[in-house]
Amino acid sequence: MEHIAAREAHRTALSWTSGITRANGIDLAWEQAGPEHGEPLVLIMGLGRQLISWSDPLCEALVSRGFRLTRFDNRDIGLSGSGDRGVRFSLLKDSLRKKVGLPVEANYTLHDMTDDTVQLMKALELPRAHVVGASMGGMIAQLLAAKFPSRVRSLTSIMSSTNHPWLPAPALEIMRLLVEPLPRDAPRDLAVAHAMRINRMIGSPRYPKTEATLRSEAERAYDRAFRPDGGSRQSHAIAATGSIEPFVRQITAPTAVIHGDADRLVRPAGGQRSAKLIRTSTLSMIEGMGHDLPDGLVSPIVDLIASNAARA
Numbered sequence: 044m045e046h047i048a049a050r051e052a053h054r055t056a057l058s059w060t061s062g063i064t065r066a067n068g069i070d071l072a073w074e075q076a077g078p079e080h081g082e083p084l085v086l087i088m089g090l091g092r093q094l095i096s097w098s099d100p101l102c103e104a105l106v107s108r109g110f111r112l113t114r115f116d117n118r119d120i121g122l123s124g125s126g127d128r129g130v131r132f133s134l135l136k137d138s139l140r141k142k143v144g145l146p147v148e149a150n151y152t153l154h155d156m157t158d159d160t161v162q163l164m165k166a167l168e169l170p171r172a173h174v175v176g177a178s179m180g181g182m183i184a185q186l187l188a189a190k191f192p193s194r195v196r197s198l199t200s201i202m203s204s205t206n207h208p209w210l211p212a213p214a215l216e217i218m219r220l221l222v223e224p225l226p227r228d229a230p231r232d233l234a235v236a237h238a239m240r241i242n243r244m245i246g247s248p249r250y251p252k253t254e255a256t257l258r259s260e261a262e263r264a265y266d267r268a269f270r271p272d273g274g275s276r277q278s279h280a281i282a283a284t285g286s287i288e289p290f291v292r293q294i295t296a297p298t299a300v301i302h303g304d305a306d307r308l309v310r311p312a313g314g315q316r317s318a319k320l321i322r323t324s325t326l327s328m329i330e331g332m333g334h335d336l337p338d339g340l341v342s343p344i345v346d347l348i349a350s351n352a353a354r355a
Contacts, residue, residue, distance in 0.1 A: 056103055063122065066162035067155070072122035073115035073163065076102065081111035082196075082352065083169050087160060087187075088114070089178025089202075090281065091274030093121035093264055096177075100338050104345040110352075113167060117180075118151070118159055119273030126151045126276055134222055134275065138282045142208040149283035150276050153179070153206075157186040164194060173352045175199040177336065178309060179277065182206055182287055185317065188298070189290035196355040198298045199348050202306055202334050204313025205320065207286040211310040217244050221278065224271040234269055235261040242335065245308045249331020250339035291320045298324040299351035301344060303332025325351070 057076040064071055074094060077084075084105060086097045094114040102112055116123035128150045137147045160183060164172065173196050176184025181203020188195040204210055212218065220241050225234055238261035239254075246252055252260075298321045302314030311328065318326035327347055332340060 057099070057106060064163060064166045066166050067159045069118045069126065069159055070124035071115050071118070071159060071163050073113060073167065075111065075113050075167070077106040077111040078109060079111065081106070081109050083172035084110040084112055084348075084352070085160070085164065085169065085172045085174050086112060086114040087174065087176040087180035087183050088117065089176075089180045090277050091120060091271075092178075093267060095121075095263065095267065096336075098336060098338065098341075100341050101336060101345065104341050105348065108345065108349045110173070113164075113169065113172070115163060116268075117156055117183075117277065119276050120270055121268045125273065126155070126280075127272075132279050134279055134282060137279060138208075141282055141285050147283040147285075149279050152280050153182055153186060153284040153287065154190075156183050156280065157190060160187055161191055161194060170194070171196055173197045173199075173348075173355070175201065175348055176203060177201045178203055178334065179281060181317075182281070182284075185291050185294060185321075186287055188296045189287075189293040192293075192295055195296045197352045198294065198296045199301065199351055200298065200314070200317055201301045201336070201344070202303060202309050202314065202332075203300075203317065204309050205286060205288045205291050205316045206281060206284060207288055207316065210316060211312050213309070214244075214307040217241070217308055220244070224275050227269070227272055229269075229271070231265055231269075234265050234271075238264065245306075245334040247303060247331055247333040247335055247337045247340070248305050250337035252335075252337060288316075288320060291317060294321045295323060297351055297354035299347050300324050300326045301329065301347055302327070303329050303334065305331055306334045308334040 118126040181200035188198040300318040
């Protein structure tokens with residue numbers, strides 16, 4: 044397999060190995076860190092988020108528990124390839140079509156993104172791993188555990204859902220921001236301010252990030268890759284996939300479901316629904332947690348991931 048050096052390097056206490064690998068017909072950018080013979084753990088990030096959204100403190104804490112981490116950019120985001128097949132769409136109209144059971148044509152679905160993950164694991168010689176997914180990544184992780192059970196030692200689904208169309212919707216003010224993404228040629232200052240506004244609205248009220256932190260994270264993400272069109276296609280992929288509940292019911296891997304009781308984007312009912320359908324699951328509702336992974340919650344979240352992995 045051919046690994047091409049990634050275009051972005053960010054120095055932390057961890058030593059990351061990076062590359063771009065062809066998987067399922069898409070170039071996927073990835074990074075790995077941790078002990079060479081550590082327990083493999085694959086991190087799958089959510090809608091419109093790059094691999095760097097798995098924060099340095101969180102990754103460092105997981106490595107300290109002996110895990111060998113693999114994090115990557117999903118298709119259409121970060122340094123990974125595009126999933127655009129030329130299908131034009133209306134997110135609002137197609138979401139309504141899916142609610143009433145009508146078919147929706149899309150550039151890709153969450154099933155394609157699940158296949159991306161499996162093929163990347165094969166290319167990186169990870170026959171089996173603990174899998175942690177956040178938000179949309181949690182849906183992909185659930186599909187991975189259901190469709191490829193031999194690949195998943197344990198599953199942790201964070202602030203995610205079963206994607207059932209009748210689960211509670213996001214707060215209206217958040218929905219408005221998400222359905223009207225910025226153009227790709229938006230000035231840097233505007234894009235950074237837009238990202239800060241979204242992250243401020245969806246963040247954890249008990250663990251608020253400072254304005255300096257919000258700005259630093261938004262600037263780092265913009266400078267690495269600004270791809271609002273890719274985020275729109277990912278949103279449409281979620282809508283086009285519809286409910287994944289028939290698959291979620293099939294999951295047998297030890298599963299931890301983690302959700303914040305203050306999540307205004309993916310409502311707590313989403314995590315509760317996953318936990319109800321997965322027979323092997325434990326549910327942890329974290330008070331004051333919104334739709335992010337603040338540094339103040341690194342310790343309890345890593346504890347839950349590690350204890351669930353130990354069940355395997």
